[in-house]
Structure formats: C-alpha cells, structure tokens
Amino acid sequence: MTLPLGERIRAEVEARIVSGELSPGERLPTEAELMAHYACSRMTVNKALSALAAAGLIERRKRAGSFVSRPRVHSMVLDIPDLAEEIAARGQRHQYRLRKREITEGPDSPFGPDRGRVLSLAGVHYANDAAFAVEHRQVDLTAVPDIEFVDFAEQAPGSWLLRHVPWDEAETRIAAEGADAEVASWMMVAPGTATLLVERRTWRGKDSITFVRQHFRGDLYDLVARFGQSGARRS
Amino acid sequence: MTLPLGERIRAEVEARIVSGELSPGERLPTEAELMAHYACSRMTVNKALSALAAAGLIERRKRAGSFVSRPRVHSMVLDIPDLAEEIAARGQRHQYRLRKREITEGPDSPFGPDRGRVLSLAGVHYANDAAFAVEHRQVDLTAVPDIEFVDFAEQAPGSWLLRHVPWDEAETRIAAEGADAEVASWMMVAPGTATLLVERRTWRGKDSITFVRQHFRGDLYDLVARFGQSGARRS
DNA sequence: CGTGCAATAATGTATAGACATTAAATCGAG
DNA sequence: CTCGATTTAATGTCTATACATTATTGCACG
Numbered sequence: 376m377t378l379p380l381g382e383r384i385r386a387e388v389e390a391r392i393v394s395g396e397l398s399p400g401e402r403l404p405t406e407a408e409l410m411a412h413y414a415c416s417r418m419t420v421n422k423a424l425s426a427l428a429a430a431g432l433i434e435r436r437k438r439a440g441s442f443v444s445r446p447r448v449h450s451m452v453l454d455i456p457d458l459a460e461e462i463a464a465r466g467q468r469h470q471y472r473l474r475k476r477e478i479t480e481g482p483d484s485p486f487g488p489d490r491g492r493v494l495s496l497a498g499v500h501y502a503n504d505a506a507f508a509v510e511h512r513q514v515d516l517t518a519v520p521d522i523e524f525v526d527f528a529e530q531a532p533g534s535w536l537l538r539h540v541p542w543d544e545a546e547t548r549i550a551a552e553g554a555d556a557e558v559a560s561w562m563m564v565a566p567g568t569a570t571l572l573v574e575r576r577t578w579r580g581k582d583s584i585t586f587v588r589q590h591f592r593g594d595l596y597d598l599v600a601r602f603g604q605s606g607a608r609r610s
Numbered sequence: 611m612t613l614p615l616g617e618r619i620r621a622e623v624e625a626r627i628v629s630g631e632l633s634p635g636e637r638l639p640t641e642a643e644l645m646a647h648y649a650c651s652r653m654t655v656n657k658a659l660s661a662l663a664a665a666g667l668i669e670r671r672k673r674a675g676s677f678v679s680r681p682r683v684h685s686m687v688l689d690i691p692d693l694a695e696e697i698a699a700r701g702q703r704h705q706y707r708l709r710k711r712e713i714t715e716g717p718d719s720p721f722g723p724d725r726g727r728v729l730s731l732a733g734v735h736y737a738n739d740a741a742f743a744v745e746h747r748q749v750d751l752t753a754v755p756d757i758e759f760v761d762f763a764e765q766a767p768g769s770w771l772l773r774h775v776p777w778d779e780a781e782t783r784i785a786a787e788g789a790d791a792e793v794a795s796w797m798m799v800a801p802g803t804a805t806l807l808v809e810r811r812t813w814r815g816k817d818s819i820t821f822v823r824q825h826f827r828g829d830l831y832d833l834v835a836r837f838g839q840s841g842a843r844r845s
Numbered sequence: 846c847g848t849g850c851a852a853t854a855a856t857g858t859a860t861a862g863a864c865a866t867t868a869a870a871t872c873g874a875g
Numbered sequence: 876c877t878c879g880a881t882t883t884a885a886t887g888t889c890t891a892t893a894c895a896t897t898a899t900t901g902c903a904c905g
Contacts (some may be wrong), residue, residue, distance in 0.1 A: 379857080379858060379859085380858080380859075381858070381859080382858095393776055393777075393778055394776065395776040405884085405885065405886085406885080406886070407884095407885085415859075415860085416859065416860045416861060416862090417860095417861085417862095418859075418860070418861085419858085419859060419860080421886080421887080421888095422858095422859095424886090425886095425887090426664070429661070429664070435885095435886060435887090436867085436868075436869095436885085436886080437866065437867040437868060437869095437884090437885055437886045437887075438866095438867060438868040438869050438870090438883080438884055438885045438886075439867095439868070439869065439884090439885070439886090440884090440885065440886085441885095441886085450687055450688070450689050450690075451687070451688045451689075451690060451780070451782055452685055452686070452687060452688070453685070453686045453687070453688040453835050454685050454686075455685075455686060455835075541627075541628055541629065541630040542628070543628055544836075544837060545686070545836070545837045546834065546835070546836050546837075547686055547834065547835040547836075547837075548832050548833070548834050549784060549806070549832055549833040549834075549835070550806060550828055550831070550832035550833070551786040551787075551804040551805055551806035551807075551826070551828030552786075552804050552828050552829075553803065553804040553828070567802065567804075568788065568804075569786040569787055569788040569802075569803075569804035569805065569828070570786055570804065571784070571785060571786035571806075572786075579628075591786070593785055593786030593787055593788070593804070596785070597783050597784060597785035598783070598784040598785070599781065599782065599783050599784075600688050600781070600782040600783075600784070601779075601780070601781050601782075602779060602780045602781075602782075614887075614888060614889085615888080615889075616888070616889080617888095640854085640855065640856090641855080641856070642854095642855085650889075650890080651889065651890045651891060651892090652890095652891090652892095653889075653890070653891085653892095654888085654889060654890080656856080656857080656858095657888095657889095659856090660856095660857090670855090670856060670857090671855085671856080671897090671898075672854090672855055672856045672857075672896065672897045672898055672899095673853080673854055673855045673856075673896095673897060673898040673899050673900090674854090674855070674856090674897095674898065674899070675854090675855065675856085676855095676856085
C-alpha cells in the first residue's frame, strides 16, 4: 500500500496541478524546498519532477525553477492496432480479400524520385462477412523487398508488415470523405456515403516504407482516444 | 554535441530495438552488463532503462531481466487543440456563433441521474466566414456553475472551458457521419455530406464536466497524429 | 515424483555528495 | 542610464553504495 516516496511526491505535485491549486505558468517549489518538506535526498525529488517534465505537465528552467506547463494542449493517445487483431478481439471473424495488385516502376514513385519499384495493393476488410473497410496500400519494394513474394490473397498486408518490418516513425491523418465509386461498390454502400478516412505513412530511418489509405464505413467503425493524465501507466 | 551518457545509453538501446536487431520478446543485457560496457554506475544505466520502460519500449521483470515489449501497438499522440487557436495559427479568422442555448433540469441528465441542471449549447465555428464545424455541447452546471453567466454569443465555449476549468481525464471518439438536416443547413452543405465527428467527454475527478459533439466538414478539416519513437520529446 | 523452502540474480528505490550547466540577477565601468 | 562582466541560484548529470523486493532456480525432503 505504501507507495514509494518518489512516486508519492510525483503524485502529490501532479494532484496539485490537475486540481487547479497550481495554475498554468505558476512556479512550484524548488527541489531544495521539496527536499526539506519530504525529508529526502535531492535525487528523489529530482526524479519525481523529471518524470512530470517528461510527461509534459511541468517545464523546468535552470536558475529559474519549475513551472506548470502553459497551454494544456489536448494531447491524447490514439491506439491504431492491427485490424485483424482488433476485429478478433471483438469476437468477430476477420477476413481480408485482395482486389488489385500491381508493381510500378519509374521516377514518379510516391516515395520520392527514383526510389525504384513500388507494390500497390488494394483490398477489402470484412468483419463477419460485412465489408467495413477498403484499403489502398503502397509499399516501397526497395525498403521491403521480401513483401513482393508474400501471398496476400487472404492475409492483410498490414498484419504482415506489422510483424516483419520494424518502423521508426509514423504519421496518421484522419478525415471524413464521401465514398467514391470504387470504394462504394467494394463496401456495398451508396456512393457518397460518409467514410472515415485514415491515411498513414510509415518510415524507417529516412526511408518511407508504406503509405496506406483506409476507408472505414462510418456506421461500423470509429476510433477512441484516451487521456488519463500522464500517459504511462503500466504495472 | 556530446549528449549525456544516460541519454546516449538510452538512444543506443532504443536504436537497437527499432532497427530490429533486438526483436520483441528478446532479452536485453542486464544492468550489470551495460554498466560494465559503458563503464558507468548502475544508477545511470537504470535511469536509461527506466525511461525506455516508461515509454513502453521495454518491460522489466525482477530476477528475469529486461525484454523488448511484445505487441508494438500503434499508439500515437493525437493533438486536439483549441479550435480558435488552431484556426488563428493557420492565419485565418475564427468566429463562433451561438445558435441555441437551453438549460434543462431533471433526472434524465446526460451526466447521470440527479446530477442537476445542465447547460446545452449549439453553435457554429467559422474560418474566414466559411462554416467548417457545428458543435453541440452540454455542460454540467453543478460542476461548472460559473459558465451559466458567460456570454457565448461570440466566444466559443470550448475556449472558455479550456481556460477556466482544469480537467482530469478525457475520452474522445472519432467517427464519420453523414450530415443531418440541422448540421447540413448550419454548415451550408447538402444533407448526407460526409462529416468528421469528434465526440469528447471530459472529467474532473468523478464528475463529468462536459460532453461535446463536433461535426467537421470533411473537405475542410482533418486530424493529424504523430508517432516519433517514445513520445516525450520536448526541449 | 512432486512440493515447498531457501538461495540467488535481477530490478526497484533511496542516499549523500560532487561537479556541470545555464540563465537570472546584480554590480561596475563608462 | 546602459551595456557588459560577474555572481549566484536553480536544475542536469553522475557516482558509489546500500538495502528492499521479487521471481526464478534448484535442492532437499516427504
């Protein structure tokens, strides 16, 4: 029950911030003051405050002190898991069907000029036989040569990539878009139906690995993001 | 240039993980080994590994060692800033116009039975005179009594809340939805046009403070989420 | 052949001190 | 009064050490 002193310091300062007792911009006690207050060594205080700083709750400036962070941006953690796993986790049966496969070559590659050959895949994701997402993906074959010989008739390329290619950095764009003719026919909805569009670009070092556009049926799929204080809460 | 030793250890181990040299589930060197390798004290190694653990890249088990984290969830940081600020940051003029205001009372409050009076607001956000978002918001007057007397004819309630009410926890749902009659007429688009729907519920302690539904014009607005390694990178 | 207890190897937390770094504050010369 | 140099108060990093905690391993005993 008695949680470690460092954790306690961190939690108490955090509580004073989120309760509004310390408002944004306000200066909080120096390490020396906290050290006296808790009767502990400076390292302990420092670790607690450093953790709060890493979590973005406070900012620390030498010679000046520590301050409650200013703008309180709504910064949330968005989980975008593997579709196959997510559907399975809901107790539904996931299926992927490939609809198009093409390899292009040339200077007008989406991954930059002269990046070489590019694999383009288009397919549909099903949950219990209902089409709920259409996926267009392009993969840089220079960065991921292995993928050329993988059979995607059944397995989704996202699942394969997630397991075989480590990545560095990713950027996701989320928007709403009316279904175009192709998407509408593959998802069996009327053209113009609202879809949730998720576009993601993934890098490994400087190389862009894959670019994917996923159109989700608006009435069957949504994303949930949470913000519970300082993000990292694992046992 | 010479970054601190602890940072260097952290960065090098991290690099070995994202490069795939250490794959998920694999065990990495013990603190004692790293300590010998870098010729430094254990605290330094410990701090580096603890940071990686806090970032979710590794898991640490006593007696067993440290292991590269398993599932590699696509976990991204999504910034949902204040609309007024965001529009201003793009160099456009932001305006909010209130369209409905109502105070309800009774046991069927959206914030739970017998939470008391609820303020309902509906309005439209404009960027350079173009309507790009419709917002329906409900605020628990028991939790935020001050808001009853604020004039929202021009100022957006979200901006006011962000500045006056600290919050604890929030949950955001993102989906796509066709515009209904009211939304369509307020945004001056055809009914059924794809809109990006952002619903957010905000808590302070156990009290739910506000619930907001924002419909964005799909062609005018999107959200961007980033993932750059371990989240916390602020100077 | 288990089954429980003890040894052990790893991480978790904390201490007291040292020196480095940096930016605010102060002081001095012009 | 202003600018520049100096002081100084705060955080940043690191060390060496100590003890606590815990899950695994292996051994002894029923």
